[in-house]
Structure formats: C-alpha cells, structure tokens
Amino acid sequence: MSHGHVNPIDHPEVQMASRRGYMTGFILASVLMALATFLVSSHALPPFALLLAIMACAGFAVIAQVYFLLHIDISEHNIWNTVALVAFIPLFVITIGLTWWMFSQLYLRTMPMIPGMPGMH
Amino acid sequence: MSSSETVVDPDKVRLWSEDYEGHDVISTRTFGFWMYVLSDAMLFATLFAAYGVLSYPHSYYTGPTPAQFVAPWYTFVQTMALFLSVLVYGWAMASLKDGNKSGVINGLLGALVLGILFLALDIHDVMRLVAAGITPEVSGGLSAFYCLTQVHAAHIFAGLIWIIVMLWQVARKGFTEDVVGRLISLRMFWQFQAVMWVFIYVFVYLWGYMS
Numbered sequence: 001m002s003h004g005h006v007n008p009i010d011h012p013e014v015q016m017a018s019r020r021g022y023m024t025g026f027i028l029a030s031v032l033m034a035l036a037t038f039l040v041s042s043h044a045l046p047p048f049a050l051l052l053a054i055m056a057c058a059g060f061a062v063i064a065q066v067y068f069l070l071h072i073d074i075s076e077h078n079i080w081n082t083v084a085l086v087a088f089i090p091l092f093v094i095t096i097g098l099t100w101w102m103f104s105q106l107y108l109r110t111m112p113m114i115p116g117m118p119g120m121h
Numbered sequence: 122m123s124s125s126e127t128v129v130d131p132d133k134v135r136l137w138s139e140d141y142e143g144h145d146v147i148s149t150r151t152f153g154f155w156m157y158v159l160s161d162a163m164l165f166a167t168l169f170a171a172y173g174v175l176s177y178p179h180s181y182y183t184g185p186t187p188a189q190f191v192a193p194w195y196t197f198v199q200t201m202a203l204f205l206s207v208l209v210y211g212w213a214m215a216s217l218k219d220g221n222k223s224g225v226i227n228g229l230l231g232a233l234v235l236g237i238l239f240l241a242l243d244i245h246d247v248m249r250l251v252a253a254g255i256t257p258e259v260s261g262g263l264s265a266f267y268c269l270t271q272v273h274a275a276h277i278f279a280g281l282i283w284i285i286v287m288l289w290q291v292a293r294k295g296f297t298e299d300v301v302g303r304l305i306s307l308r309m310f311w312q313f314q315a316v317m318w319v320f321i322y323v324f325v326y327l328w329g330y331m332s
Contacts, residue, residue: 008301009220011147017218022211029315030204033322037197040327050331058323062316069207069312077148081155088159095166096173103174111179 012077025068032061147302154306158313161276165317168272172265172325176332180262185255187266187329192246196326199242200318203277206235207315210284214308217301225291225304232311233284236277243274266325273321276314283307 008014036057039045045053066072072082178186213228247267250256257267287307290300 007296008147008298009217009296011145011301013147013151013305014214014218014301017211017214019212019215022208022215026204026208026211029319030201033197033200033204033319036323036327037193040331041193043331047331051328054323054327054331058319061319065312065316065319069211069315070309080152084152084155084159088162092162092166095163096170099170100173107177107179111177 016071016077021068025064028064029061032057146298147305150302151305154309158309168269169320172269175261175265176329180260182260184259184263186262186332187326188332190250190253190255191326191330193327193330195246196322199239200322202235202239202242203315203318206232206239207312209235210308210311214304217296217304220296222291222295226288229284229288229291233281236281236284240274240277240281269325270321273314273317280311280314
C-alpha cells in the first residue's frame with residue numbers, strides 16, 4: 001500500500017470509521033454498565049453470583065468497545081493491531097493475577113483476616 | 122495495460138514509478154501509537170494489581186471502605202459522560218471520512234465538553250470524599266483507590282488538552298496527513314480511556330461498593 005500522494009482522508013484507517021458501529025458499541029457498553037449498576041445497587045443477587053454477573057458485564061462491555069470502537073478484527077488492515085492485542089492480554093492478566101495471588105497467599109499466612117479487626121501491630 | 126500484440130519498445134518502456142510514493146505514514150504511526158496504548162494499559166495493570174492487594178479488610182485499617190463512600194449511580198452518570206464523549210468523538214471521525222470539516226470540529230467540541238463534564242464530576246466526587254475526611258493518607262486501601270482513579274482522571278485531562286490542540290490544528294491546517302494521523306491516534310487514546318474506565322468502574326467502584 002502506498003499513500004504518498006493520496007488524500008489522507010482516503011486512507012483505510014480513516015475510511016473504517018462507522019457511525020453505526022460506534023453507536024452499537026456505545027449502546028451495548030452503556031446497557032451493560034447500567035445493568036451492572038442496577039444489580040449492585042439493588043443487591044439483587046447473593047454476593048458471589050453478583051460478582052460473576054458484574055464481571056460478565058465488564059467482559060462483554062470491553063469486547064463490544066474493542067470490536068466496535070477500536071476496530072480490532074481480522075480484516076487485512078487491522079490484523080497486526082489484533083495480533084498485538086492478543087499478545088498483550090496474557091501480560092495484562094498475568095501481571096494482575098500473579099501479584100494478587102502472591103499477596104493473597106502472603107496475607108493468608110501473615111495477616112489476621114478478621115473483618116473489622118481493631119488495629120494490627 | 123499492454124496486450125500481447127503490443128510491441129514493447131525497450132527505449133520507451135517505464136519499469137518503475139516516476140516519483141517516490143513514500144511510506145504509509147498513517148498506518149505506521151497508528152500501529153506505533155497502538156503499541157503505546159497497550160503499554161499504557163500495562164501501567165494500569167500495575168495499578169490494578171496494587172489496588173487488588175490493597176483492598177483487603179486489613180488494608181483499610183479500621184477506616185472507611187468503598188462500601189461506605191461509593192455512590193454507584195453518581196459514578197454511573199460519570200460513566201455515561203465518558204461513553205458519550207467517546208461516541209461524539211466517533212462521530213467526528215465519521216465526519217472526517219466525508220471530509221466534513223465543521224462536522225469534525227463540532228464532534229471534537231462535543232467530546233471536549235463531555236470530557237470536561239466527566240472530569241468535573243470526578244473532582245466533585247473527590248472533594249466530597251476529602252470533606253468527609255476520606256483522604257489517601259488514611260489507609261493503604263484508600264491510597265490505592267485514589268491512585269488508580271486519579272491516574273485515569275489524569276489521562277482524561279491529557280486527552281482534553283490534546284482535543285483542544287486538535288481543534289486548533291484542524292481549524293488552522295485542515296486535513297493534512299499529520300493532522301489526520303493525530304486525529305486517529307487521539308481516537309484510539311480516547312476510546313482506550315473508556316475501556317479502562319469499564320474495568321475501574323466495575324472492579325473498583327461497583328465491586329468495592331458490594332464488598
């Protein structure tokens with residue numbers, strides 16, 4: 001591909017913009033966030049089910065945004081962005097997950113885990 | 122171009138392009154900026170990890186926890202301000218596709234106003250908490266909470282400045298290759314803030330509220 005003397009507006013990166021796609025991503029993410037807020041503020045479910053439900057809301061909202069807004073798909077123009085994201089996701093998950101795992105095990109062995117415990121020494 | 126009957130004159134045939142067609146600058150910059158966006162997400166990953174290990178009951182010492190001070194519907198309004206700002210920025214990019222300059226400027230202005238609304242709601246929320254004595258130095262849990270949410274707010278602030286710069290550049294320079302490339306980078310930056318906000322809203326505000 002060469003765009004040296006071509007109008008930059010004709011570039012595929014510009015032409016992939018889509019009003020309908022952006023609107024779809026907005027509506028899906030907003031509805032999922034409203035649902036999560038409603039579930040949490042009304043305590044509609046027992047705590048663990050509630051946690052799973054809001055995690056599902058977050059997951060689908062992020063997928064909708066990444067697909068409809070950031071144009072992460074397997075089209076010829078976007079495939080390398082997608083590859084980079086796919087390679088990135090394990091780093092993101094491992095950074096958070098291993099840190100959390102390490103500290104949760106540490107706390108289990110060293111901290112008094114009673115909620116509302118008055119002070120520690 | 123040349124059918125099999127055409128006799129090719131070796132002295133006149135042209136085997137290369139007359140002029141240098143250049144790199145695909147926009148694609149190269151856009152991919153580079155996407156690399157930046159993903160490394161910025163790693164910054165957020167470290168802050169999420171810090172919040173994760175500092176949101177145990179003992180992390181709040183005996184002080185206030187998010188369950189006591191988070192107002193879910195207030196923060197939902199903030200969420201909508203940010204999502205709408207991203208949507209309106211998307212409309213600016215759709216106008217760019219049609220070469221519609223006033224459409225781009227109106228979209229950027231709309232995204233700017235809604236982004237300022239998001240930041241104003243955030244600052245108002247922080248002032249409410251500070252007035253109630255809920256400040257970062259109270260406990261490790263609150264430090265992590267403030268750090269994560271306010272780093273996101275700082276990204277929004279940087280994005281707002283960038284939007285103002287792009288308004289000026291679109292008005293002054295028009296749709297040159299540089300300006301169009303920057304509009305695309307800003308689109309990714311702005312949409313990425315909405316993606317990170319989904320994680321912050323659900324896993325910090327909502328989860329904190331229900332814990």
